[in-house]
Amino acid sequence: MNAMNLLPLQVTVAATLLTVAVALWAASGDGARAGLRRAILAIDRFSTGIAALLASLALAVAVAAGLWQVVARFATETPSIWSEALVRTALVWMAFLGIAVALRAGALVSIDVAHRYSGGALRRALEAAALAASLSMLGIMFWFGWMMAERVQFQEMAGLEVSMTWGYAAIPFGAVFAMVGAVAHFLDRRSEELEAAV
Secondary structure, rough: OOOOOOOHHHHHHHHHHHHHHHHHHHHHOOOOHHHHHHHHHHHHHHHHHHHHHHHHHHHHHHHHHHHHHHHHHOOOOOOOOHHHHHHHHHHHHHHHHHHHHHHHHHOOOOOOHHHHHHHHHHHHHHHHHHHHHHHHHHHHHHHHHHHHHHHOOOOOOOOOEEOOOHHHHHHHHHHHHHHHHHHHHHHHHOHHHHHOOO
């Protein structure tokens, strides 16, 4: 591996370890810890709300464009050249923005048996390891998603005639929203999915 390939991994590992350490420090206690925890949760309320709104709008755009594709193809017998590309792009944005909402709610696949039957320091260690794994993956998604969005900026999406960057930008934007959701979930755990599975 050359230095260029190692740099994203090194930066992601360092940022992940620092973030997990700060999250562990802010997770309990009063004073500065409580202030930081409240600030992160306030940012999360705003960012997760924005992510949910944008994901819902992306789904509405995909539905409307898909409906138009069906109407254009069968009612007017002149298929739309832009609607398929718009549906695909909107669904990609919906999925990547929806990850933030799912992470915040604790709705992604988790090791619930280990979590359910552990307690105290072991449970917190499992939660910290899960946070580290999520942040590492999201950091790599951000780094390489950003690189891909830059790399394709001069290419156009067939049918839409806009830069391919608009499609690939969903990866780094979704990763940033999801990182905030993952840290907020660690600080203020919501386990609706785990409780419903019992």
